[in-house]
């Protein structure tokens with residue numbers, strides 16, 4: 442049996458970055474994933490990976506602090522400097538501009554840059570461990586790996602995503618709500634250049650986002666997240682590529698010109714989940730294991746990155762003071778700093794979904810007037826841009 446300071450289960454973007462941050466501070470860290478933890482690499486002309494994230498400035502700073510940002514930019518990342526949101530059923534429209542609002546990056550590119558750094562770190566990596574057994578001991582626990590090795594630590598971190606097995610085993614309950622939307626995700630080649638603008642239209646059936654990707658020569662691309670009622674998602678998913686492109690062009694009011702090519706489509710049922718507590722008996726939750734949120738504001742992994750940064754901050758500070766880093770009062774501080782903020786973001790997404798999903802003429806008038814007014818009020822726009830950077834929250838000093 443090997444005793445380690447912290448075992449992180451789940452080497453997605455959030456778990457991998459937490460492992461790097463803890464290893465930097467000298468903590469003995471193990472990272473376990475059921476998939477490979479070998480870094481891939483992507484060159485500019487490689488086919489697009491279907492899942493992307495809109496990274497806030499705070500997330501970019503965090504990735505830079507972990508020395509992963511250069512590896513991301515060297516593969517591919519698209520800055521966006523404009524954001525346009527409009528009501529597809531009315532006249533309301535709001536535009537935001539900044540030097541850089543954020544970056545659109547494929548999730549696999551982010552993960553591969555993190556895994557490259559991990560390969561150079563002291564983190565012990567155990568991958569493709571599909572048959573894991575856990576024994577929770579009341580303070581952390583043991584993990585038996587597929588190859589029979591046993592790892593033991595006073596703190597286990599659940600970074601194993603939305604269906605977190607570790608969360609379930611630890612008995613932490615989660616509030617759940619079906620958004621009654623399925624997201625269709627794909628990449629399209631567009632006739633017109635996106636001018637580094639992230640655009641989103643709110644339709645009766647749900648929001649449709651066109652997120653800018655790096656051009657390949659004269660060829661322009663956007664990643665699509667199209668949230669639809671399940672029956673509508675069935676219908677649209679069954680269309681031929683040509684018919685799909687025509688329907689998408691219409692829904693997007695031809696703002697990207699003709700759609701020249703569409704990649705394979707992927708579909709994700711959308712569910713809100715929020716754990717009622719973030720730790721219990723030496724198991725602590727981060728990222729999607731703690732919360733999942735509607736992708737309409739592109740916040741999911743940004744919240745996960747801030748969870749992981751705050752957790753690393755609290756654990757490292759406690760260890761530095763000579764405290765037990767796994768003690769409940771230390772994990773309580775992490776929970777206090779994150780749970781309210783994440784709950785607020787979820788409430789905002791539900792509010793947006795209700796506001797834009799409503800057919801009531803009164804509510805339609807309010808939202809159109811609201812969008813038009815917001816567009817005319819620079820101080821409100823500055824406030825929203827400030828929020829969008831992710832820098833106005835309670836974030837650790839090392840990424841300020």
Ligand SMILES: Cc1cc2nc3c(=O)[nH]c(=O)nc-3n(C[C@H](O)[C@H](O)[C@H](O)COP(=O)(O)OP(=O)(O)OC[C@H]3O[C@@H](n4cnc5c(N)ncnc54)[C@H](O)[C@@H]3O)c2cc1C
Nearest residue numbers: 451453454455475495601602728729736739740741742743
């Ligand atoms: C359609 C869509 C669009 C989105 N767009 C955005 C966006 O623009 N911006 C944004 O910030 N967020 C976005 N999100 C959310 C974002 O993708 C997630 O928040 C993010 O991927 C969560 O990262 P994670 O590391 O917490 O979990 P995951 O990415 O789910 O990683 C979990 C890891 O745990 C591993 N694992 C699982 N179970 C086990 C086990 N039992 N044992 C060992 N390993 C295990 C998995 O193999 C995986 O590597 C979007 C989500 C969707 C559905």
